[in-house]
Amino acid sequence: MRQFPLEELETSPGSVVQWRPRIRPDAVSGRSGERASFNQAKHYSSIRGSRLAGDPLASWLAVTFEVEGEPDLAALEAAVLLLVRRHEVLRCEFERLAGDLSCAVHGADDIELSRVERGFFASSTELLGFLGDEFRRGIDTLAWPLCMAGAVVRPGAPATVYLAFDHIVSDGMSMLYVIDEVQRAYRAYSRGEEPDLAEAGGYVDFARDQRDRYLEIGADDHRLAHWRRFAENNGGVFPRFSPDLGVEPGRTYPVLSEAGQLLDAEETAAFEAACRAEGGRLFMGLLATVGTTLREEGGREVYRGLMPVSERDRTGRQSAIGWFVNTLPIEFPVSAGLDFGGLVRGVRDAFEEMMRHAEVPFVRVWELLAPEHFDRHSWPYPVNFFSYIDTRKFPGAESHPGWKPALHVWASRSNGANSWFVRDAAGLHFNSLYASTPRARAVMAGIHETLRRTLREMAAAGLVSAR
Template identity: 25%
Template sequence: MTSSPSPALAARLAALTPQQRALLRAKVLRARPQERLTPGQRRLWETHHAIGGRPADVVCQAVRLTGATADLDRLAERVEGFVRDHEALRTTFEETGGEVRPVVHEALPPRLTRSHCATAQEAEALARELAREPFDLASGPLLRVVLATGPAAQEAWLLVVVHNLVFDAWSFEMLLDALDRDAGAPAPAVTPFSRWAREQAAWVAGDAGRAAAEYWAGVVDAPPPPLPTDRPRSGTTARNGNRVAFSLPPGVTAGIAALAKREAASAYAGWLAVAWAALEKFGGHADVLLGTFTAGRDRPGAETAVGYLLNVLPVRLRNPDDGSWAARVRTARTISRAGLRHAAYPGELIDAPRRVAGTHPLFDAVFVFDNLGETTRTLQDAVVSTTDVDKGTARYDLTLAVYPRADGVTGWLEYDTELYEEATVRRLAELFTAAAEEASREGCR
């Protein structure tokens, strides 16, 4: 039940200018009790402060546009419209009495700037500089975009830097879609992140959530020993990092895809089997516990939500049977399918004792598989090529990223420089590429 304002108050409200009403509404919204952080956001918040605001959990993408002259003014308008449409990008985070709450603002424009980049190296350096500038989580904005001209009329750059608290890889693809949407096309459906967060909490508290908790507890029970490091692990790390890049010829992509298809598995399972074999040799144990990313977009409407929906879950690979590639792929297929049935459960809530000091409580290595770029994307008739910029940080002790394409495979190993020497990580990269080539030859037989 609500009461009407007094005549005097009503008169004062009516006399406000539109700008004054907007300010008043913003204050009221900020005064309302807000949703709590999701488990994933809570981890990101704690990590942000534990490492002094370094950009470990920051999306940093350099998008190159070639083959057509981009209208940067129109791109700027589309970026601003995208922020207006999605509440996550108008969110900041306040800490009061030890409790952190997200605050959704009616208006919170992104930081949009213009520049000129003569080379790809210059564009990536600018994006890296933008990412290293500390984010003010309480004031925002948490989205920074640079629109840059290139050395020729038909070349431009879109540099996107945004904190993971409000954005993930799927959100980035949604942004690119919005930038290229026809002006006359109907606006796409939008799911507020806060609604998704409420639904996640309800699911976790229900029967399906309890069943998932039991499943994941079994996955991480009696974990294998951590991977070896060059220097002892301590309770803290600054998450300073470096990357070792690698590449493989086009035939490797086709060979592993064929191997996976033969075992009724996905390409992801094929590459996961390769990662398993490489880490088994590296660590000396057939029992390997990895982290892997899931999109968190299983529930209806989640595919239209911008925010941090990404979930990091454990993958336990053991018992390789006869050690053949077929056996490894079958195991990876079975484990992946079983985990997908419970993939909505937040990895941060999985009940397991911390096994590695100073790292994620469940694992010390993460596997990233991204084949979204297999299809050529255009934006304003320009061809889009995207680079995930190395920020000089490490989200985990080790992250193995693989990007299979028709023209070859690229990838990198990101590592915590407090734990590993570059030579050690290069050896792991060599183990991985050798395993991939061997698995590919098996797939081509």
């Protein structure tokens, strides 16, 4: 499974059937007064604030995949409905009350799906343009429902299924569980059986627990010691992306999304072996290479960046849908005198130190240690950000070649650059979203080329040593 822009999806023309959750006419009132998580509250206020400021931000996450054989639309509709009913975060309707973000949770049995036939699309370009427009119009942080689904149906051929979500109810890892869960439920329903799915756990409970733990802490709390040291070394909480992207302070820009393959499967395995030989893991060698690439392109001798980590394992909600991400600071040397082994070990030590201080939510850190920037609806300046995921480790990965799953991330505007790195059975891939300025386009092209070349050189060395 890769992550790339929706418009790059290889698909065929077909007829579109679309579903959206809605409240049943005979529904009883849901559970009200629940508090949103810190991520959700900040996301909502940023979107709302950007609109009030006349610089509207918007975003969505989507997955596409195929279901095998002649599609059973009734079974697929039942699978989508089950997804919304099982995961209460998809039934949350948000409202700002008394300065905080509250959510009402609609009851599972109060949800049904509206079904609309959207017509036939005669070309892939027309189809993908329609889907992109639908996601932009239909996914709105400030309005429920916060997800939609559909299928592109072709006579005698597999259907392409799509599901799109606002970030306030999902994250990238959630998308992998969505694919597996919908596929499993679809297969069961198409056989006339009930799906056998384990208890998923709830994000609303997670948000409540998070607020109970961290709402009252102060800037001098001992759990913020690692962040305070990082901020002192960095000159602030936010590590600046370097080299310069040519963005003006206080401005956001349209986003350019670029994706590609860095290594094939054999090269990725060789690079991983080289990392393990130095006592590290693949993502550590990758992050070390990113750090040296940035230095070569005009960056600094010490890499400082933000790194998202999943909170699912720590909270026992492994297969739940929600924004289970904390963002943590990492720093390590990337000076020219270090060899690959020294770089990897530096990342390993920095990562282990980072994970010892993974408790406090990033949004609370932002509010407590950088209050002067907290009311902003975007980063104060381009921020260094690195994300990695190995999709082979998720449920259903053995079926990915047949399902052809893909993750698509879209954002309307940005003042920086974010890069996601994804490993699958075919190798190692990247997707970068960044502010589309002339300088940024040139800088990112150089970074991608240097990174690809450096990784392939390391992989080639690993292949030679393995032989």
